[in-house]
Amino acid sequence: MPGRLYIKLILPLRLEWEPCYYIPLDEFGDAGKCACRVGDRIAVKFAGRKEIGVVSETDAVPDVAESKIQPVESIDTGLPPVSEEEIKLWRFIAEYYLCSVGEVYKAAYPRQKTASEKAGSKLRQRKEILEERTRLLWQGRIKKLKARLGAKDAELGKKHNDAVRARLQEQRAAISAELAKAEKILSQFDGELEMSSDYSKLLNHLPEGLNVSELAQGKPLVLNSGDRINYYIKAAAGVLRAGRNVLILVNETALTSKLQDSLLDAFGELLLVHHSKMTQTGRRRISADIRSGRPHIIIGTRSSIFLPFRELGLIIVDNEESPFYKQSDSAPRYNARDCAIELSLLHRCPVVLGSVSPSLETIYNLQCRKYTAIDTERPESMPFELIDMQAERRKNGVIGPLSRKLLHSIARAKGKIAVIRGFEKEDDLRKALSEFAPEKVCDILTIPQAARTGLEGYGLIAMCSADALFDPADFRSDERAFQYLERLRSSGAEVVLQTSQSAHQVFHLNACTPLLAERRQFGLPPYTRVVDIEVASAVAPEGLSRELRLAGFAVNAFGPVLRISLPRNKMLLDNKRQLAAKLAEYKKSHPRERFIINVDPA
Numbered sequence: 001m002p003g004r005l006y007i008k009l010i011l012p013l014r015l016e017w018e019p020c021y022y023i024p025l026d027e028f029g030d031a032g033k034c035a036c037r038v039g040d041r042i043a044v045k046f047a048g049r050k051e052i053g054v055v056s057e058t059d060a061v062p063d064v065a066e067s068k069i070q071p072v073e074s075i076d077t078g079l080p081p082v083s084e085e086e087i088k089l090w091r092f093i094a095e096y097y098l099c100s101v102g103e104v105y106k107a108a109y110p111r112q113k114t115a116s117e118k119a120g121s122k123l124r125q126r127k128e129i130l131e132e133r134t135r136l137l138w139q140g141r142i143k144k145l146k147a148r149l150g151a152k153d154a155e156l157g158k159k160h161n162d163a164v165r166a167r168l169q170e171q172r173a174a175i176s177a178e179l180a181k182a183e184k185i186l187s188q189f190d191g192e193l194e195m196s197s198d199y200s201k202l203l204n205h206l207p208e209g210l211n212v213s214e215l216a217q218g219k220p221l222v223l224n225s226g227d228r229i230n231y232y233i234k235a236a237a238g239v240l241r242a243g244r245n246v247l248i249l250v251n252e253t254a255l256t257s258k259l260q261d262s263l264l265d266a267f268g269e270l271l272l273v274h275h276s277k278m279t280q281t282g283r284r285r286i287s288a289d290i291r292s293g294r295p296h297i298i299i300g301t302r303s304s305i306f307l308p309f310r311e312l313g314l315i316i317v318d319n320e321e322s323p324f325y326k327q328s329d330s331a332p333r334y335n336a337r338d339c340a341i342e343l344s345l346l347h348r349c350p351v352v353l354g355s356v357s358p359s360l361e362t363i364y365n366l367q368c369r370k371y372t373a374i375d376t377e378r379p380e381s382m383p384f385e386l387i388d389m390q391a392e393r394r395k396n397g398v399i400g401p402l403s404r405k406l407l408h409s410i411a412r413a414k415g416k417i418a419v420i421r422g423f424e425k426e427d428d429l430r431k432a433l434s435e436f437a438p439e440k441v442c443d444i445l446t447i448p449q450a451a452r453t454g455l456e457g458y459g460l461i462a463m464c465s466a467d468a469l470f471d472p473a474d475f476r477s478d479e480r481a482f483q484y485l486e487r488l489r490s491s492g493a494e495v496v497l498q499t500s501q502s503a504h505q506v507f508h509l510n511a512c513t514p515l516l517a518e519r520r521q522f523g524l525p526p527y528t529r530v531v532d533i534e535v536a537s538a539v540a541p542e543g544l545s546r547e548l549r550l551a552g553f554a555v556n557a558f559g560p561v562l563r564i565s566l567p568r569n570k571m572l573l574d575n576k577r578q579l580a581a582k583l584a585e586y587k588k589s590h591p592r593e594r595f596i597i598n599v600d601p602a
Contacts, residue, residue, distance in 0.1 A: 003024070003025035004022040004023065004024060004025060004066075005022060005023040005025055005036065005058065005059065006020055006021070006022050006059070006060045006061070006062050006069070007020070007021055007022070007023065007036060007055050007057060007058050007059075007060055007072075008020050008021075008055070008056050008057040008060045009021060009042070009044060009053030009054060009055060009056060010053060010054045010056050010087070010090070010101055010102055010105050011044075011046055011051050011053045011102050011105070012051065012052070012053075012102055012105050012106035012109065012110075012111070013046070013051070013100075013102045013103075013106070014099075014100050014102060014103050014331070015100055015102045016100060016584065018056050018057070018101075019044075019046065019053075020060055020062050020063060020064065020069050021044050021053075021069060021070055021071065021072050022066075022069050022070075022071055022072070023036055023071070023072055023075060024071055036055060036058055036075055037055065037058065037081070038055050038056060038057065038058060038084070038087070039054065039055060039081040039082040039083060039084065039086075039087065040054070040055045040075070040081045040082075041053065041054055041055075041077050041079040041080075041081060041082065042055065042072050042073075042074060042075045042077060043072065043073040043074040043077055044070065044072050044073055045070060045073060050073065052077060052079065052109075052114050054082050054087070054105060056087065077118070077121075078118065078121035078122070078124075078125065079114070079117050079118065079121060080117070080287075080291060080308070082109075082308070083308060083309075083310060085309065085343075085346045085347060086108065086306070086308060088346055089305070089306075089339065089342060089343055089346060090104040090105055090108065092339070092342050093332050093334050093339060094332065095576075096334075096338075096576075096599065097331075097332050097333055097334050097597075097599045097600075098531070098576065098579070098580050098583070098597045098599055099331045099332045099333070099597065100331075103331040103332050104332045104334075107303070107306065107327075107330075107331075107332055108306035109306075112280055113280060113283065113284070115280075116280035116281060116283070116284045117284055117287075120281075120284050120288075135186065138182055138185055138186045139186065141182050142179065142182050142183060142186060145175055145178055145179040145182060146179065148175050149172065149175050149176060149179060152168060152171060152172040152175060153172070155168055156168050156169065156172065206237045206240055206241060206266070206267070207233055207234070207237050207266050208234065208237065209234050209235070209236070209237030209238030209239070209240070209241055210234045210235050210237075210238040211238055219370060219371055219372045220341055220344070220351045220352075220353055220365070220370075220371045220372070221350060221351065221352045221353065221371070221372050221373075221374050222352075222353050222355075222358060222362055222366055222371050222372065222373050222374065223352055223353065223354040223355070223374045224355060224356070224357075224358055224373065224374075225354070225356065226356045226490035228318065228354045229262050229263070231352075231354075231374070232248065232263070232316055232318075232352075232354070233263065233266045233267075235314060235316070235352065236248075236263075236267070236297050236314065236316075237266070237267075239295075239313035239314040239349075240267075240270065240295045240297070240313075242295075242313060243295050243311065244295055244311045244312065244313025244314070244349070245290060245295055245296055245297070245298065245309060245310075245311055245312050245313060246295075246296070246297040246298070246312075246313060246314045246315075246316070247298050247300065247304060247305075247307070247309070247312060247314070247315045247316070247340075247343075248297060248298065248299045248300070248315075248316040248318060249300060249301070249302065249304060249305070249315070249316065249317045249318065249325070249336055249337070249340060250299060250300070250301060250318050250319065251301070251302075251318070251319045251322035251324040251325055252301070252322075252324060252451075252452045253275045253276070253277055253301055254452045255318075255319075255452065255454070256273045256274075256275050256299050256300065256301065257273070258454060259299050259318070260273055260299055263297065263299075267297055270295070270296055270297055271296070271297050271299065272286050272289060272296050272297065272298045272299070273298075273299050273300065274286050274298055274299070274300035274301070274303075274304045274307065275300055275301045275303075275304075276301065276303060286298065286307070287307060287308055290307055290308055290309060290310065291308055291310065293310070293311065295311070295313075301336075302324075302325050302327060302334075302336030303336075304336075305336050305339050305340055305343055309343075309347065312343070312344075312347040312349050313347075313349050314349055314350055314351075314352070315340050315343060315344050315349065315350070315351040315352070316351075316352045316354060317336075317337050317340050317351065317352070317353050317354065318354045318355075319354070319355055319356075320337050320353040320354060320355050320358065320359060320362060321355050321357060321358055321359035321362070321483050323476075323480070323602035325337045326600070326601075326602035328598065328601070328602060331596075331597075333596075333597070333598045333599065335600060335602075337353070338600075352374070353371070355483075356483075356486050356487055356490045357482065357483040357486035357487065357512070359479070359483075360479050360512060360515060360516050360519060360525075360526055361525065361526040363512065363513070363516060364516060364526040364527075365526075382489050382490075382491075382492065382493070382494065382495060383489070384485070384488065384489060384495035384496065384497055385405075385409070385494075385495070385496045385497070386497050386499065386502055386507055387403050387405050387406060387496065387497065387498045387499070387502075388499070388500075388502040389403060389498050389499060389500045390500050390502070391502075392404070392405065399432055399435075399436060400428055400429075400431065400432040401424040401428050401429060401432060401464055401465075402429070402432050402433075402436075402464060402498070403498055405496075406462055406464070406496055406498055407432070407433075407436045407437060409460060409462065409494070409496045410433065410436075410437050410440055410442065410460065410462060411436065411437045411440065413440070413459050413460035413494070414459050415457075415458065415459025415460070416441075416443070416457055416458045416459055416460075417440060417441070417442045417443070417458065417459065417460045417461075417462065418442070418443050418445055418450065418453075418455055418458045418460070418461045418462070418493075419433070419442045419443065419444045419445070419462050419463075419464065420445050420446070420447060420450045420461065420462070420463040420464065421444060421445070421446060421447075421464050421465065422447060422463070422464055422465030422466065422467065422468025422469070423465045423467070423468055424464050424465060426444050429444055429464065430444065443458075447468060447469070447484070450488075451484065451487070454491075455487070455488065455491040455493065456491060456492070458491065458493040459493055459494065460493055460494045460495075460496070461488055461491060461493045461494070461495045461496070462495075462496045462498075463488070463495070463496070463497045463498065464498050465498060465499070466481075466485075466497040466498060466499040466501075466507075467499055467500055467501055469481035469484055469485075469506075470501070470504070470506075475519075475522075475524050475525075476602075478505070478506050478515055478518075479512060479515055481506045482506050482509055482512050482515065483512075485497075485506070485507075523565060524565075525600070526568065527568055528565045528566060528567055528568055529565070529566040529567075529568055529572060529576070529599070529600065530563060530564070530565055530566075530599075530600060530601060531563070531564045531566065531576075531579065531597065531598070531599050531600075532561050532562070532563050532564075532597075532598040532601045533561065533562040533563075533564065533583070533595050533596070533597055533598075534560055534561045534562075534595060534596040534598065535560050535561075535562065535593070535594075535595045536560070536593070536594040536595060536596075541557060541559075541560055541561075541562055543590070544562060544586055544593075544595065545557055545562050547582070547586055548562065548564065548579075548582065551578070551582050553566075553579065553582075564579065566579070576599075583595075583597065
């Protein structure tokens with residue numbers, strides 16, 4: 001049998017194994033063996049369809065009969081390789097969130113992105129061909145100019161009258177200037193100019209930064225502050241000066257532009273923005289900028305953790321408590337905040353978790369000394385006024401959906417006014433406001449809209465139905481409500497809340513430590529790990545639930561969703577692996593049944 005190099009590949013498919021292929025060395029020769037490395041992206045066929053796989057192992061030992069192993073289609077796809085850190089991150093996500101590494105690869109490099117990279121590769125090849133032709137033309141031009149310059153020097157070596165000598169010297173100076181210009185242009189094609197003067201100037205004019213070594217403490221750093229931008233600027237400047245990249249994660253696409261505006265004066269063209277609403281071409285250019293080796297600041301949403309970082313020096317997760325860092329729609333159902341912490345370990349760089357009100361998981365990790373708090377001066381939050389709607393109704397102090405107290409606050413307010421609606425209809429609110437305070441212009445926002453807006457610059461924030469913050473079916477509801485109210489209080493505006501649950505503990509907390517005590521009492525995260533299994537079949541939950549209970553797992557059923565609580569102890573990883581094995585076993589014996597696994601549901 002001709003010589004073969006067996007390799008294993010990660011394919012962008014939901015596979016529980018990594019298929020084996022071979023490179024026929026008689027066709028590719030020793031170059032095939034040398035060219036194929038872990039991380040390379042090569043073309044193969046799987047189930048009759050062409051796929052781009054990532055080499056995960058070379059010189060592999062076939063785990064099936066050699067006659068069943070297919071050859072690769074092409075080892076030269078023109079696509080840049082995947083780094084070792086990227087593959088390690090994929091494997092972490094696959095193991096932690098109980099999915100396949102192929103599903104993570106598909107999320108990191110979806111088909112549209114790969115197609116865009118292929119198109120970019122073709123354009124790059126055409127550009128390289130054109131540049132090579134242009135380079136050869138300039139080399140020929142320089143050769144001719146040098147010959148002309150030599151001829152002029154030879155003529156100047158002869159005897160001439162002053163007028164002729166002056167003319168020859170003028171001609172020689174023109175040829176020399178033209179030669180210098182041509183050589184400068186050629187030097188750009190030969191790669192002699194490593195960094196443009198403009199780019200160097202940007203790095204030289206960065207603001208004063210923190211020492212990178214002071215940040216690298218080996219633990220995630222928690223910045224609990226309403227004013228975090230100044231710290232971000234100093235930390236990022238220090239990392240850029242060291243020649244490394246900075247990743248700043250934000251929880252909403254709309255916040256990327258807002259943060260970019262805040263950092264623009266300090267960093268200018270060093271800022272790159274990455275999110276799902278960008279064109280594929282725009283995202284491909286950002287990947288190319290990262291691979292270029294030049295330091296940048298990348299402001300991005302959760303998918304930015306999959307960018308091809310090589311020199312990552314700092315990760316910042318702003319509003320780390322946000323549920324929007326959790327991918328819930330499709331596999332892999334990862335949390336970008338937790339993946340960012342793993343990413344920082346892979347790149348040996350610090351990670352900063354910024355928030356005005358950190359998540360209970362982060363507070364728990366601070367208490368366990370797994371995280372370190374950054375000492376900053378935290379401005380005192382503004383107190384809010386609480387209006388008891390039940391008492392107001394008894395006193396006939398309500399006009400439509402609004403209390404008279406709230407309307408009086410709006411009438412006397414100075415500056416911009418934000419009205420946040422919960423259960424109310426926008427038309428009803430506008431009618432009540434126009435009748436009582438027609439001269440006031442109010443921005444009426446939903447609860448999610450207010451969270452995305454940021455609410456800076458308002459003189460008054462009025463929340464019509466704060467009860468809408470609570471969901472009795474969600475054990476995270478009180479935590480989310482407290483965090484939301486803390487963001488309102490930190491905006492600097494006067495805050496007025498209407499509620500029919502004025503005795504609710506959340507309205508009277510100065511810190512969320514009591515909520516953490518409740519979680520411990522009832523065995524909820526962060527003291528346990530939760531895995532939700534949503535079963536598509538109406539009958540299947542009972543059968544799967546029975547199988548899991550027999551295997552020793554604690555299962556609670558919520559309709560089609562089975563919730564499994566795993567103790568957060570030294571056996572956690574083993575228990576998750578046993579759960580994954582049990583689910584795989586059940587799937588094998590019930591191939592028609594479908595279920596979705598969601599680790600750490602938001």
